[in-house]
Amino acid sequence: MSSRPAPFVRPSTAAIAAALAALSARFGNKVVTSQAVREQHANTATWLTNEPPDAVVFVASTEDVQAVVRICAEHRVPVVAFGTGSSLEGQVNAPFGGVSIDLSEMKEVVAVHAEDLDCVVQPGVTRKQLNDYLRDQGLFFPLDPGADASLGGMVATRCSGTNAVRYGTMKDNVLALKVVLPDGEVMNTARRAKKSSAGYDLTRLFVGSEGTLGIITEVTLKLHGIPEAISGGVCPFPTVEAACNATIMTIQSGLPVARIELLDEIQVKASNAYSKLTLPESPCLFVEFHGTAAGVAEQSERFGEIATEFGGGPFEWATKAEDRTRLWQARHDGFWAGCALRPGTKAISTDVCVPISRLAECLTETQRDIAATGVTAPVLGHVGDGNFHLTLLVDLTDPEEIARAKAFSGRLVERALAMEGTCTGEHGVGQGKIKYLKAEHGEAAIGAMWAIKQAFDPHGIMNPGKILPLC
Numbered sequence: 338m339s340s341r342p343a344p345f346v347r348p349s350t351a352a353i354a355a356a357l358a359a360l361s362a363r364f365g366n367k368v369v370t371s372q373a374v375r376e377q378h379a380n381t382a383t384w385l386t387n388e389p390p391d392a393v394v395f396v397a398s399t400e401d402v403q404a405v406v407r408i409c410a411e412h413r414v415p416v417v418a419f420g421t422g423s424s425l426e427g428q429v430n431a432p433f434g435g436v437s438i439d440l441s442e443m444k445e446v447v448a449v450h451a452e453d454l455d456c457v458v459q460p461g462v463t464r465k466q467l468n469d470y471l472r473d474q475g476l477f478f479p480l481d482p483g484a485d486a487s488l489g490g491m492v493a494t495r496c497s498g499t500n501a502v503r504y505g506t507m508k509d510n511v512l513a514l515k516v517v518l519p520d521g522e523v524m525n526t527a528r529r530a531k532k533s534s535a536g537y538d539l540t541r542l543f544v545g546s547e548g549t550l551g552i553i554t555e556v557t558l559k560l561h562g563i564p565e566a567i568s569g570g571v572c573p574f575p576t577v578e579a580a581c582n583a584t585i586m587t588i589q590s591g592l593p594v595a596r597i598e599l600l601d602e603i604q605v606k607a608s609n610a611y612s613k614l615t616l617p618e619s620p621c622l623f624v625e626f627h628g629t630a631a632g633v634a635e636q637s638e639r640f641g642e643i644a645t646e647f648g649g650g651p652f653e654w655a656t657k658a659e660d661r662t663r664l665w666q667a668r669h670d671g672f673w674a675g676c677a678l679r680p681g682t683k684a685i686s687t688d689v690c691v692p693i694s695r696l697a698e699c700l701t702e703t704q705r706d707i708a709a710t711g712v713t714a715p716v717l718g719h720v721g722d723g724n725f726h727l728t729l730l731v732d733l734t735d736p737e738e739i740a741r742a743k744a745f746s747g748r749l750v751e752r753a754l755a756m757e758g759t760c761t762g763e764h765g766v767g768q769g770k771i772k773y774l775k776a777e778h779g780e781a782a783i784g785a786m787w788a789i790k791q792a793f794d795p796h797g798i799m800n801p802g803k804i805l806p807l808c
Contacts, residue, residue: 343788345801347433348414353391356412356436356752360394363404367395378419378437379607380430384685384733385768390417390431395439399515399523399554401684405438406552407521409798415610417800419546420460420487424494425686426767428547431720432802438552440489444608446470447462447555454528454560460489460553467558470756476660480543482763483669489553494765499668502588502721503595503627504561508544515555516543519794520557529557542789547765548800568633569596569625569661570654572644573617577716578706580620581697583647584720586782592636596625597721598668601704604675604715612667622720623668624652625661668717675715675728682713682730687746687769690724690752690762699756700725710745712738723760766804774806 348356361368369375375389392415394405404721409416415435422429431437443459451474458467463485468477480491482498490496492514497506504510513527513722526539543550574580580599587594599622600608606618624640626633633656641652655661667674676684691699698714707714707727718725727749731742750760750773760766760773776781786805793799 340734341807342791342797345415345428345433345797348353348412348435352412352414353434355413356408357392359408359412360392360405360436362400363408364394369393369395375437378422378429378439381422382425382426382686383769384428384683384731384739386432390415390437391434393419393437393439395442397442399517402438402440402517402554403521403523404551405436406519409436410520410796413796413798415798415801416552418489418493418552419462420490420493420739421485423484423486424490424767425764426761426769428494428765428767428800428803430768430802432768435798440552440554443554447478449474449560450529451476453529454562455557456560457557459555460487460492462488463493464488471560472563475563477563477720479511479559479561480507480510483672488556488558492544492553492556493547495763497719497722497724497763499596499598499665499719501719502595502597508541510559511540511544511556512559513545513557514553515541516553518550518551519796519799522553523554524699540736545765547767547803549790549803549805550799552799563681564627566630566633566656567595567625567658567661568637568654568656569623570637570652571616571664571665572624572641572649572652574620574622574644574647574649577620578697578701579647579649580622581700581720583644583649583760584622585641585693585696586643586646588670588721590639592639593626593628594624594636594640594721595627596623598623599716599718599720599725600668600671601716603678603713604671606677607674607715608667608671611677612670614667622649623664624654625665625768630656670716671674671715672728675730678715679713679730681732681733683733685729685731685742685746686726686764687729687749688724688726688762688764689749689758689760690722690758690760691753693721693723694725695756695758696720696725699758701754706745706748706752710741712742712745714745719762722762723758726738727735768803769807771804774804
């Protein structure tokens with residue numbers, strides 16, 4: 338296995354100036370160097386430092402991306418892809434300066450193949466825009482991370498979201514990609530066939546690569562028919578452990594649940610206040626089933642029976658779209674609701690994922706740790722696949738509180754890894770979780786990742802300082 342490369346270093350002032358001059362000659366006012374715009378294209382979502390690029394280039398086509406990458410490659414200037422900026426681990430930061438490629442203008446739905454249940458989109462299309470476009474064809478794209486993220490960004494971070502328990506994560510829903518490589522060449526990773534045994538699975542290699550191997554300019558996605566009927570509702574439980582055990586039983590019983598989301602009592606209290614709900618202020622599961630009218634009714638009733646076995650209930654479910662929309666909007670507003678618990682603090686969102694059989698144990702130990710540490714950290718969980726999130730509300734003017742919160746975050750990851758889980762179920766690595774990657778994967782796997790990185794990007798210009806540890 339190849340040795341680790343030397344740390345990437347910031348290009349010289351002359352190299353940056355030469356690259357920006359060439360970009361300005363090619364793109365004119367599409368090259369922006371104002372401080373405000375550059376900071377908007379760096380990290381804004383966590384306690385990681387905002388590290389802006391030297392310039393932002395707004396592109397509209399694969400050819401535009403090629404031109405930017407070729408100019409940057411010539412001058413050894415870093416390239417960072419930007420979708421909507423909703424990533425949570427510093428993926429869009431530019432620690433070595435360079436150029437941010439803003440893909441938000443690449444928002445064309447290139448093709449919809451309704452008979453094949455797939456579509457081709459540019460990376461700046463957001464999930465809501467795609468589903469609005471598909472609605473009159475009776476189709477939808479199921480992945481729902483909450484934020485109206487760009488689909489290119491969702492691919493790059495291998496996102497999942499509330500529907501993943503039934504429909505899978507991004508890696509399960511991408512058929513093919515068009516990618517601009519670090520030398521400016523274009524590669525198509527696959528075709529539209531639903532399966533293939535032809536060569537290496539390059540598509541999966543780029544899903545989750547966070548812009549470190551290339552820039553995604555087209556995505557071919559699987560689609561699904563809009564269900565005939567949807568039922569959903571909320572079920573309170575006496576404890577988080579009881580809610581987790583009900584979730585485990587639901588999954589192990591084979592009930593085809595589409596979404597099953599946990600809110601702990603602190604998050605429920607926050608959501609009641611923020612979203613004007615009247616939920617019992619105890620741990621709650623938000624549940625949804627997709628299928629026929631008879632099927633979702635039967636599944637809802639069976640879930641209610643399971644909940645009762647663990648002291649939960651009553652499970653109040655409904656099939657009216659407006660009732661379900663109000664509940665799920667409250668779930669998606671959970672981050673902002675949590676923020677309102679401690680005005681003036683910074684909300685730090687983190688996640689881990691464990692095998693579902695260890696979920697109750699992991700969450701219970703985490704809640705004990707929260708209480709002992711004295712942090713405010715409401716819990717939200719995609720518990721159907723063992724993934725949960727915490728929103729730490731931290732006073733960034735208090736060094737002692739910052740230290741306690743960071744120590745707690747470290748213990749959270751160590752706990753998940755000890756239970757054969759992962760340091761991140763869907764936020765990605767970025768800068769924020771690099772330090773945990775070797776403990777999770779081992780030295781041989783990290784070496785293999787570096788070998789892949791160096792093969793694709795020998796000069797290290799693609800989103801340097803992300804994912805891979807140097808030691």
